Amino acid sequence: MNRLFRLISLATLLLLTVQCHNPKTQKSGGEAANDTLVHYADLLSITRHDGFTDVAVTNPWDTTRLLHRYLLVPRDEELPANLPQGTVVRTPLEKTLVYSSVHASALELLGALDRIGGVCDLAYIKTPALLDRASQGKLVDAGNSMSPDIERVMELSPNAILLSPFENAGYGRIGKMGIPIIECADYLETSPLGRAEWIKLLGLLYGKEAEADSLFAQIEQRYNALKEQLEQSGSRPMVISELKSGSAWYMPGGKSYMARLFADAGGAYPWSDNGESGSIPLSFETVFNRAGEADIWLIKSFNVGQLSYRALQKEYAPYARFKAFRNHNIYGCNTAECNYYEETPFRPDLLLQELAALFHPDRFPHYQLRYFQPLAE
CATH class of the missing domain: 3.40.50.1980 (Nitrogenase molybdenum iron protein domain)
Structure with a gap:
């Protein structure tokens, strides 16, 4: 399991390491x-x-x-x-x-x-x-x-x-x-x-x-059509992502690619007020204090098939304290079996639709999940 979670953390860091820029001028x-x-x-x-x-x-x-x-x-x-x-x-x-x-x-x-x-x-x-x-x-x-x-x-x-x-x-x-x-x-x-x-x-x-x-x-x-539609949503469920690695939990910065997607999909992101475009290292206590009541938890892994609620709790027992864990509202993306990294960079509309369906399932009752799946018991 430790090797599995290291893979998860590495993938997260590669995705979240981005920089601020304003090049048009x-x-x-x-x-x-x-x-x-x-x-x-x-x-x-x-x-x-x-x-x-x-x-x-x-x-x-x-x-x-x-x-x-x-x-x-x-x-x-x-x-x-x-x-x-x-x-x-x-x-x-x-x-x-x-x-x-x-x-x-x-x-x-x-x-x-x-x-x-x-x-x-x-x-x-x-x-x-x-x-x-x-x-x-x-x-x-x-x-x-x-x-x-x-x-x-x-x-x-x-x-x-x-x-x-x-x-x-x-x-x-x-x-x-x-x-x-x-x-x-x-x-x-x-x-x-x-x-x-x-x-x-x-x-x-x-x-x-x-x-x-x-x-x-x-x-x-x-x-843009889907984003505009979701702006009219009355509710905005709180969402967090990934897992802690060692002593740090790397969360997307408030100005990052994923934070933008969460917002555009009609989600509330606990660190939306953060000014970083890259990842921000946080302690478990910091994450839990601000986002312990997050409604949805998304995890990407090269082999998420090995992930389950039981495995998460065995790896780090305090994970079970999160509302998303208690309500069994955690979703995993197995990047070894789906084309998440291949498709979504140049088809962000597909990922936006996926996140929108996860955040607002009542609005998309017939949508079939493409990347994320409910975590196993």
């Missing part, structure tokens, strides 16, 4: 003009020019600077004269190495899976079409995303590499191969629609701009 090196193609994402700007598209990614850890600037140029056209400084990427991309299953799933939404020539961490990929390609020898397994197999990457010779950046992380030999590295900082956005809007960048990269714009417009409409 930032400038750096070459100045980034005000964009018209991006409206929700804080870390992404997309500006059209004659002959190229300027894509600016703000540094999440220092929002006065750019993390990367890309100049997207159609591969069948000559390079424009006097291009500003930045990484030139010829589009549409035809063969890429994709580190994350999140971005692989987004490309599936766009109908661009055939442009993925290789992936990292194949063991964690759950997309059937990609697994079929791998079994047929049409997909290169580049190994661990923390240390990819250089020889396999060289053999693949991709047009570009898509990965998630980390603070002060270098890319070693991969970064010296002359292959454009697309730093997808979408996971550091603090609003659900802000993260989902990065689908527009993928659309531009893969020649699927119309598909990306149409998909995001549908997601935006569904999300």
Whole structure:
């Protein structure tokens, strides 16, 4: 059980570690003009020019600077004269190495899976079409995303590499191969629609701009319509998430991605007045004193099938003091069996609907839970 709860805590920390930012006004090196193609994402700007598209990614850890600037140029056209400084990427991309299953799933939404020539961490990929390609020898397994197999990457010779950046992380030999590295900082956005809007960048990269714009417009409409509907809810049940790890219980900050989702789904979050966009470490006593009467408790785990009320109480007896425990109103998401991490980043409307149904079951009596399930006895 201790190993299980460590896995739960690790997954929670990875999700909640986000930073504050306000990049729309930032400038750096070459100045980034005000964009018209991006409206929700804080870390992404997309500006059209004659002959190229300027894509600016703000540094999440220092929002006065750019993390990367890309100049997207159609591969069948000559390079424009006097291009500003930045990484030139010829589009549409035809063969890429994709580190994350999140971005692989987004490309599936766009109908661009055939442009993925290789992936990292194949063991964690759950997309059937990609697994079929791998079994047929049409997909290169580049190994661990923390240390990819250089020889396999060289053999693949991709047009570009898509990965998630980390603070002060270098890319070693991969970064010296002359292959454009697309730093997808979408996971550091603090609003659900802000993260989902990065689908527009993928659309531009893969020649699927119309598909990306149409998909995001549908997601935006569904999300905002449901949010507006839930704003009229008379009751707002109190919700908490995850479990304590060691001496600390890491809760989403009041300005975090999950806190925004809880609010938009018609829930009351005990730390909504907190100003942090990342996770906040709290003692068990602090959590219990403020949220002991929380109505709903949500837990994510790589193998939540092993979780139960009995197991929770055995792991830490004071958990049983929570109202959600006493009323058996705890829900678990088994990320080993469902596509929570693959689907929800670029389909926040699906997660919002799930949370809305959990918080207000009387308003959605026919909804079938997609990610979370009632905890076993």
